[in-house]
Amino acid sequence: MKIAPSMLSANFATLADEIKEIEAAGADYLHIDVMDGTFVPNISFGPMVFGALRPMTNLVFDCHLMVQDPERYVEATAQAGADIITVHYEATKHIHRVIQQIKSLGKKAGVVINPGTPVAALDSVLPEVDLVLIMTVNPGFGGQSFIESTLTKIAKLKALREEHQYHYEIEVDGGVNAETGRKCLDAGADVLVAGSYIFNQTDRKAAIDSLRP
Numbered sequence: 001m002k003i004a005p006s007m008l009s010a011n012f013a014t015l016a017d018e019i020k021e022i023e024a025a026g027a028d029y030l031h032i033d034v035m036d037g038t039f040v041p042n043i044s045f046g047p048m049v050f051g052a053l054r055p056m057t058n059l060v061f062d063c064h065l066m067v068q069d070p071e072r073y074v075e076a077t078a079q080a081g082a083d084i085i086t087v088h089y090e091a092t093k094h095i096h097r098v099i100q101q102i103k104s105l106g107k108k109a110g111v112v113i114n115p116g117t118p119v120a121a122l123d124s125v126l127p128e129v130d131l132v133l134i135m136t137v138n139p140g141f142g143g144q145s146f147i148e149s150t151l152t153k154i155a156k157l158k159a160l161r162e163e164h165q166y167h168y169e170i171e172v173d174g175g176v177n178a179e180t181g182r183k184c185l186d187a188g189a190d191v192l193v194a195g196s197y198i199f200n201q202t203d204r205k206a207a208i209d210s211l212r213p
């Protein structure tokens with residue numbers, strides 16, 4: 001399993017040091033939450049900010065685009081050094097086209113659904129994607145409580161992957177701590193995103209280690 005600390009909960013005044021610390025502590029991905037104030041009621045940062053961090057770390061840049069019509073920003077995200085670009089099913093009229101756009105730029109393509117969207121909405125893109133992200137909170141803010149009803153989606157995605165020999169990783173995002181993270185892993189998750197749980201602790205290595213079974 002992999003751990004993806006979410007930069008949203010890091011100290012923005014010392015971002016480079018925060019990133020180096022979680023890399024040394026054994027993180028696998030750096031989860032990068034881009035918010036536009038339209039698709040979600042919050043604004044975070046964009047490609048100019050994480051692009052500046054790219055030369056400072058070898059962590060996989062796992063970009064979660066919470067923006068309306070993400071096709072407008074996929075290219076800039078790729079150019080800023082993203083490795084995985086994940087777009088919301090709910091944010092575009094053309095989810096299949098955006099996935100193709102991401103792949104044509106040589107990046108791994110992910111799709112993400114809100115707690116209110118069923119796995120069935122993803123039928124047509126599951127054969128194409130490298131990652132499926134299940135929101136375990138409503139997107140927009142760190143530090144929210146895990147929504148238990150999302151666990152059944154993880155199990156569904158795992159069963160579909162086995163049945164059809166799909167290749168996507170299953171990632172979960174929101175309200176993940178040692179307890180809820182374990183439930184996600186038991187249900188079949190491969191990647192745990194955790195923001196406040198990791199960055200609110202002074203010992204980030206202990207926090208990351210506590211998420212591993």
Ligand SMILES: O=C(CO)[C@H](O)[C@H](O)COP(=O)(O)O
Pocket residue numbers: 006008009031033064066137138139140141142143144173174175176193194195196197
């Ligand atoms: O996408 C996100 C919010 O929309 C974040 O990745 C997520 O909320 C992480 O924060 P926390 O672990 O504190 O819930």
Ligand SMILES: [Co+2]
Pocket residue numbers: 006031032033064173193
């Ligand atoms: Co996220």
